[in-house]
Amino acid sequence: MVNEVRAFLAEAGYDPDGVADTGDIVAAFSLDGEQALALMEAFAARFKVDMRGYHWFVLPDAARENAAEYIPTTIRDMATAVEARKWPEAETEETPARSGFTLGPGRIFIVIVLLLLIGIRIFRLFE
Numbered sequence: 001m002v003n004e005v006r007a008f009l010a011e012a013g014y015d016p017d018g019v020a021d022t023g024d025i026v027a028a029f030s031l032d033g034e035q036a037l038a039l040m041e042a043f044a045a046r047f048k049v050d051m052r053g054y055h056w057f058v059l060p061d062a063a064r065e066n067a068a069e070y071i072p073t074t075i076r077d078m079a080t081a082v083e084a085r086k087w088p089e090a091e092t093e094e095t096p097a098r099s100g101f102t103l104g105p106g107r108i109f110i111v112i113v114l115l116l117l118i119g120i121r122i123f124r125l126f127e
Helices: 002-011 033-047 075-084 105-125
Strands: none
Touching: 002 033, 002 075, 033 075
């Protein structure tokens, strides 16, 4: 599959010969955000890959710095996605679960306080 991905990149107007299979194509081709998005959309359409797992950054959590962490896009990842027909999840410990919104203790407290305030407001309306 690596050769098919390299052929796709060449057809898209990029020279993949100077990029290792584990090299970052966004950096190697000096792509800006719009160019990278267009390339990945064309890739997904061409190879019919489900891109819901594709992330190019990891948002910071409280234990890390404030900047997002960049995740490189490699030819090997693209080939793996073609074979599986879906983008592979990152395999690092730093990558947070991508299951969506979670309610931690702080958020639960805020929800309870808001519900209490709403209840008091409704109670006062009917006094």
